[in-house]
Amino acid sequence: TPAAGKMALAGVFAGCGLAVLLLAKPFGETGKLLECLSIAGCAAIGLGRLGNFFTSADRGQIVVEMISLPWSYPVLNTTSGVEEYRLATFMFQAVIAGVLFAVLAVLFFWPRARKHVPQGDIFLLFLMVYCASQILLDSTRYDSLYLRSNGFVSMVQVVSAVVLAGCILVVAVRAVKTRGLQKWMFLYWAAFAGLFGLAGYMEYYVQRHGKLAFFSYDVM
Numbered sequence: 258t259p260a261a262g263k264m265a266l267a268g269v270f271a272g273c274g275l276a277v278l279l280l281a282k283p284f285g286e287t288g289k290l291l292e293c294l295s296i297a298g299c300a301a302i303g304l305g306r307l308g309n310f311f312t313s314a315d316r317g318q319i320v321v322e323m324i325s326l327p328w329s330y331p332v333l334n335t336t337s338g339v340e341e342y343r344l345a346t347f348m349f350q351a352v353i354a355g356v357l358f359a360v361l362a363v364l365f366f367w368p369r370a371r372k373h374v375p376q377g378d379i380f381l382l383f384l385m386v387y388c389a390s391q392i393l394l395d396s397t398r399y400d401s402l403y404l405r406s407n408g409f410v411s412m413v414q415v416v417s418a419v420v421l422a423g424c425i426l427v428v429a430v431r432a433v434k435t436r437g438l439q440k441w442m443f444l445y446w447a448a449f450a451g452l453f454g455l456a457g458y459m460e461y462y463v464q465r466h467g468k469l470a471f472f473s474y475d476v477m
Contacts, residue, residue, distance in 0.1 A: 265402055266302070267416050273298070288377030292365055295383035299358035307351040316400040317344030318470075346397045353390045357383065385424045388417035393477050396460055410460055418453065425449055 273294050281287040309315055313335045320329045324342040327349075331340045361379050364370045392414050395401050401411035410418075432442060456477050463473035 265413070267413060286376070288375075288380065291377060291380035292361075295380045296358060296361045296365060299354045299361060299383065299387075303351045303354035303358060306347040306354065310345065310347045310351065315343060315345070315347040316398045317346035318397055318399050320344050344397050346394055349397075350390070350394055353394075354387070357386055381424055381427065384420055388421040388424075391417040392421070392456060393474060396463065396477070397474070409464075410457070414460070418456075422453070 277287060277290055277294070280290065310330065311332075313332055315330075315332060317329070319341050320343065323329060324331075327345060329342045330345050330348070332343050333339075334341050361383060364374050364379050364382075395411050395413040395417070398411075402413060403411055429442070429446065459473050459477040463470050463477075466473065
């Protein structure tokens with residue numbers, strides 16, 4: 258629907274989080290509830306994005322090269338009436354959500370896989386993969402939401418980076434509790450910090466070197 262292009266998924270995630278807080282005590286098993294939401298969310302995001310892939314709601318940047326699938330698709334500009342080739346951002350988001358849905362569904366429903374995955378870890382995996390993908394893909398939109406205090410990276414990128422960092426922190430704390438504090442852990446943490454910095458620099462780079470977008474997003 259036209260309204261679908263005007264909504265930010267961050268609000269949907271906030272609403273789902275609030276619902277879990279309200280239902281956690283009456284129903285228990287918070288981890289399983291979050292896992293169910295993750296699988297259903299992947300399916301909904303994939304279908305929703307694919308449903309608007311052929312409409313003007315797909316706000317991918319206009320491209321002049323690689324004007325064919327899977328990179329771009331012609332969309333009618335509702336203001337000028339001119340057909341434009343826009344980067345197929347929604348299609349990429351739909352594909353990632355679809356693949357993630359399949360992986361999470363196998364981990365959740367297949368008994369042999371389920372017994373090796375602690376409750377709640379499917380939700381953690383969903384957050385890490387989805388947020389990592391959004392840090393990149395939201396940069397390819399020309400209608401990204403920006404905070405008033407920051408016109409450099411979008412609100413979706415900021416939220417995704419914070420959530421991803423939080424997930425890494427959870428994994429780090431688990432590792433320390435399980436194995437004790439090891440020297441090699443500092444190398445991993447430094448590598449994560451360096452990769453976050455590299456992604457941030459490439460976002461700066463692509464905004465100033467649009468012709469090198471393919472290279473910039475590959476590195477990101």
